Amino acid sequence: MPEVFDNVNLKLSEGLNQLKPDVQSCAFCVGYLNLRGWDQLADLVDRLQGGTEDAACRLLVGMHRPPEEEMKALAGLKRRDETEEGPMLAQLKHRMTESFKQQLEFGVPSTQAERTLQRLAAQLRARKVFLKAFLRYPLHAKLYLVRRSDPVTPLIGFVGSSNLTLAGLSQQGELNVDVVEQDAAKKLQAWFDDRWRDELAMDLSDTLAELIETSWARTDLVRPYLVYLKIAYHLSEEARQGEREFRLPRIFSEKGTPLLDFQERAVSLAAHYLYRRGGVLLGDVVGLGKTLMATAIARIFQEDDQSNTLVVCPPKLAPMWEQYLETYEINGRVLSFGRVIETLGRYDAPRYRLLVIDESHNLRNREQSATAP
CATH class of the missing domain: 3.30.870.10 (Endonuclease Chain A)
Structure with missing residues (x-):
């Protein structure tokens, strides 16, 4: 059996x-x-x-x-x-x-x-x-x-x-x-x-x-340095994908202000994050061209889905932004911090697909910052 x-x-x-x-x-x-x-x-x-x-x-x-x-x-x-x-x-x-x-x-x-x-x-x-x-x-x-x-x-x-x-x-x-x-x-x-x-x-x-x-x-045994490189590779995978996803609009080379290589990569990656997550922060130090990069992002969105752009900035920077929008043919508007609530609070105010906030650190809640531990 x-x-x-x-x-x-x-x-x-x-x-x-x-x-x-x-x-x-x-x-x-x-x-x-x-x-x-x-x-x-x-x-x-x-x-x-x-x-x-x-x-x-x-x-x-x-x-x-x-x-x-x-x-x-x-x-x-x-x-x-x-x-x-x-x-x-x-x-x-x-x-x-x-x-x-x-x-x-x-x-x-x-x-x-x-x-x-x-x-x-x-x-x-x-x-x-x-x-x-x-x-x-x-x-x-x-x-x-x-x-x-x-x-x-x-x-x-x-x-x-x-x-x-x-x-x-x-x-x-x-x-x-x-x-x-x-x-x-x-x-x-x-x-x-x-x-x-x-x-x-x-x-x-x-x-x-x-x-x-x-x-x-x-x-x-694996060398710790190789483990570090592999972690860095996987953590940067989305960034590498984002850098290849978008091309810089032709108007920037036609207007005689081409972006540098690092600026082009930053623009492509920022556009990728915007589409995927709905927001992105350009945090480069002074002098690296954040204004030009933000303009390029606005132009990418405009060419991709006809987005219109609202730029909110300190009053002293409003003329510069208006010049940028005009030069690169961006459909949008520039408002100073003090006019945002007054202008957008009206029922007939237009809706904007893309919001650019320049000098955004000015919008911090100073009271909470002062009392934070």
Whole structure:
């Protein structure tokens, strides 16, 4: 009678690991592989000699949530045509690689997860584990085969519902049975071998090992300076995107007042923030051209969505702003601080899409500033 491994009375991980003393090779076919769940079987695999497939663990992953359309097209090719098949295989390999990469990035790093991933990478490099992705069609079979040095039952299979995950091997309710009868076990081995040798079974052993070795679970220490650079790179990602998003209006070069490179980047980034967040602060020191940059932003908005601009500034700066609006043909108006409430308080006052406040520090609440701790 077969044993039932349901992770309640008997855990599948225990059934597999009880074969450790005599294990010679393994062959696993699963729909989904969870990298952090590998510690359930890492000790079993460590017992293998490795080096060749006959003395190692062959792991065939049938792809969890596969890109169905690409796989159907790939399976439908009637002949081996590198022109059609090569790019498709490369795309599928990239998706599988990204799936493993997302697994590595998901969740809080822990000492146990780090140790598990390092062991898996070492086993892949030592050729104790060979990993392939089955791409012929979506494959969700769950089969575990263990060959051991036993004269009566050298090959034992486990068939059921458990994926190679922590939950599937030991935690959540599953239904698996062992196959001890040798004729049945050999048929399961032949079934596995056919799919392992399929020309669309892609080897990912070195790819996964490299992913782990370059991830947070790497064994060599990372220089703090490189960590700093990576943080700076990610924090500035939006800024770099914003710098490429907008072009300076042609009128600025036609009028003979082209912006400098740093001003152009500031204008593009500020326009990006305005669209995304609804506001932005130009905080450069005196003399770096904030007025010209703000005018360029107003012109970008005007050309993009016909925005009109209201400039609010100290009275002494109003003539300068009026000249800027006229020179660069900005649809808008200039108001001094003292006239804003009087002018905009009327019911017939026009609405403005863009508001520019020059010398905005003058609008601070002086009473609250004075009493603030």
